[in-house]
Amino acid sequence: MKVRTRVAPSPTGDPHVGTAYIALFNYCFAKKHGGDFILRIEDTDQERSTAESEQQILNSLRWTGLTWDEGPDVGGPHGPYRQSERASLYSEHAQVLLDKGEAFRCFCTADRLNDLRKEQMSSGAGKLGYDGHCLSLSPEEINRHLEAETPHVVRLKIPQEGVCQVTDMLRGEIDIAWSEVDMQVLLKSDGLPTYHLANVVDDHHMQISHVIRGEEWINSAPKHIRLYEAFGWSPPQLCHLPLLRNPDKSKLSKRKNPTSIHYYQKIGILPEALLNYLGRMAWSMPDEEEKFSVEQMIKHFDLDRISLGGPIFDTEKLTWLNGRWIREDHDIEQLSERLMEWALNPETLRSILPMLQPRLDRLSDIGRFTGYFLSGHLEITADQLAHKKLTPEQVNQAIVWTMWRLDELKSWSSEAISDALRECAVELELKPRDFFAPLYPAITGMKSATPLFDTIGVLGRDLVRARLRDASKLLGGVSKKGEVRWKKAYELGRKQRLEALNTEEN
RNA sequence: GUCCCCAUCGUCUAGCCUGGCCUAGGACGUCAGACUUUCACUCUGGUAACACGGGUUCAAAUCCCGUUGGGGACGCCA
Numbered sequence: 001m002k003v004r005t006r007v008a009p010s011p012t013g014d015p016h017v018g019t020a021y022i023a024l025f026n027y028c029f030a031k032k033h034g035g036d037f038i039l040r041i042e043d044t045d046q047e048r049s050t051a052e053s054e055q056q057i058l059n060s061l062r063w064t065g066l067t068w069d070e071g072p073d074v075g076g077p078h079g080p081y082r083q084s085e086r087a088s089l090y091s092e093h094a095q096v097l098l099d100k101g102e103a104f105r106c107f108c109t110a111d112r113l114n115d116l117r118k119e120q121m122s123s124g125a126g127k128l129g130y131d132g133h134c135l136s137l138s139p140e141e142i143n144r145h146l147e148a149e150t151p152h153v154v155r156l157k158i159p160q161e162g163v164c165q166v167t168d169m170l171r172g173e174i175d176i177a178w179s180e181v182d183m184q185v186l187l188k189s190d191g192l193p194t195y196h197l198a199n200v201v202d203d204h205h206m207q208i209s210h211v212i213r214g215e216e217w218i219n220s221a222p223k224h225i226r227l228y229e230a231f232g233w234s235p236p237q238l239c240h241l242p243l244l245r246n247p248d249k250s251k252l253s254k255r256k257n258p259t260s261i262h263y264y265q266k267i268g269i270l271p272e273a274l275l276n277y278l279g280r281m282a283w284s285m286p287d288e289e290e291k292f293s294v295e296q297m298i299k300h301f302d303l304d305r306i307s308l309g310g311p312i313f314d315t316e317k318l319t320w321l322n323g324r325w326i327r328e329d330h331d332i333e334q335l336s337e338r339l340m341e342w343a344l345n346p347e348t349l350r351s352i353l354p355m356l357q358p359r360l361d362r363l364s365d366i367g368r369f370t371g372y373f374l375s376g377h378l379e380i381t382a383d384q385l386a387h388k389k390l391t392p393e394q395v396n397q398a399i400v401w402t403m404w405r406l407d408e409l410k411s412w413s414s415e416a417i418s419d420a421l422r423e424c425a426v427e428l429e430l431k432p433r434d435f436f437a438p439l440y441p442a443i444t445g446m447k448s449a450t451p452l453f454d455t456i457g458v459l460g461r462d463l464v465r466a467r468l469r470d471a472s473k474l475l476g477g478v479s480k481k482g483e484v485r486w487k488k489a490y491e492l493g494r495k496q497r498l499e500a501l502n503t504e505e506n
Numbered sequence: 507g508u509c510c511c512c513a514u515c516g517u518c519u520a521g522c523c524u525g526g527c528c529u530a531g532g533a534c535g536u537c538a539g540a541c542u543u544u545c546a547c548u549c550u551g552g553u554a555a556c557a558c559g560g561g562u563u564c565a566a567a568u569c570c571c572g573u574u575g576g577g578g579a580c581g582c583c584a
Contacts, residue, residue, distance in 0.1 A: 151582095195584050220579075242511090243577075312518080320534060
């Protein structure tokens with residue numbers, strides 16, 4: 001059987017380095033065995049998925065240099081490769097399970113489920129999950145609900161007892177008692193599938209032979225195995241990779257560490273260096289060589305060389321490795337080409353020049369304005385952030401509010417940024433000009449610079465977040481205690497904002 | 507809380523499966539020095555780890571058990 005692997009990102013935010021990491025291992029495994037590597041977009045979450053995010057993921061993954069044999073942009077024999085375009089396939093399969101008696105309809109309301117969860121939490125019973133309420137509904141009751149068009153979901157039936165044996169390519173047999181497995185929702189009330197159903201149906205139809213994914217999926221593997229069994233399909237081999245971590249060992253997250261591929265591109269990391277570094281996460285060359293290309297990685301790739309401790313994503317070593325790629329693999333001609341490819345090109349210039357033109361008296365003035373567009377982190381001092389009307393605490397608060405509020409933003413347009421930040425100023429009861437003042441040095445390193453919202457827009461989410469975090473740290477950062485208090489105040493503002501939004505809509 | 511996974515320098519890791527060659531190797535960082543008009547690069551040297559306790563064995567970083575620690579999962583998110 002041909003080896004076929006896939007990476008299946010969900011377009012709900014910035015393209016994540018974790019996606020590139022998983023993609024890299026899937027790619028290497030497939031290519032090592034002469035197989036195919038597939039890209040599939042898992043956009044069944046209507047609430048959070050955006051076309052913008054999908055495009056960025058595609059762009060970022062392309063930028064790394066990884067190529068896929070099948071995908072939404074390149075097509076292939078098993079398409080479509082976007083789950084939102086396969087909706088009927090999933091509902092048909094849900095029906096099959098219903099007919100086979102492997103799944104059941106559940107008419108429980110969100111309220112009942114919430115209460116149930118609360119009760120389970122507080123009773124400290126340990127076991128959480130659906131209580132099987134709708135399992136015993138009579139055919140008449142079900143029909144009555146269906147006729148009344150009561151919103152409902154389809155859930156997977158789970159064996160009452162016994163254990164599920166999950167075979168992991170790295171860990172061997174893992175036993176998980178069926179009693180620990182929840183009766184997972186397969187089809188949501190909007191008719192779209194959850195990850196579990198869509199994933200299994202697609203992996204089967206796309207003939208995926210090996211599922212290489214993050215460790216966070218181990219606990220739901222029994223659900224997937226159950227689904228394969230229920231359909232009468234043979235499951236793929238499972239392989240769970242250790243998770244990339246923050247320096248504090250928690251799962252890599254943007255709140256603690258820049259996670260977007262775009263950020264690393266922006267600060268001038270070479271794609272081959274990023275992939276090289278990602279390849280060093282949990283994996284090593286047989287001769288322990290640190291610097292290697294994807295081709296070399298494929299040549300020596302072996303799942304046995306994966307170490308299971310979760311690696312911390314260390315930007316310092318990435319930077320060192322990147323330096324080696326710059327120095328050892330480029331002559332001056334090639335380097336100048338890389339630089340032009342990166343940012344010294346008309347396209348980049350065109351994106352910032354509209355803001356610059358009114359400020360240029362001499363062409364050479366470009367120098368002091370482009371610095372902060374081309375830099376990664378800024379070297380600023382605490383007194384650059386000082387403001388005559390605000391206390392350092394207030395300045396810090398303005399910066400932190402900006403950071404939090406920007407994180408909530410769905411669209412990264414300067415209008416959206418402008419609206420969001422103006423709201424922050426109102427919430428903090430500061431005049432806009434006072435509120436914005438410290439943001440200039442924090443984000444640009446200068447007291448006055450190009451228009452704030454456009455600048456933030458061009459710099460991008462992760463870089464802006466990183467600079468704001470740097471600035472906040474300069475002012476003492478957010479202490480554990482302060483975080484709680486500020487978060488409360490921030491949430492209050494957020495709540496009022498949402499309420500205002502709702503009354504507007506009504 | 508319940509379940510699952512994991513455990514070698516501060517960090518990435520080699521060694522572990524197939525016990526002895528391990529007084530545990532390499533790399534990042536850091537410190538010291540050399541080179542260089544400065545800086546950087548480069549080079550040399552130093553620093554620093556088998557989580558703990560029990561077993562098995564002539565012999566354990568390597569195998570087994572327990573403890574501790576870390577992480578993950580417990581959504582009509584993926």
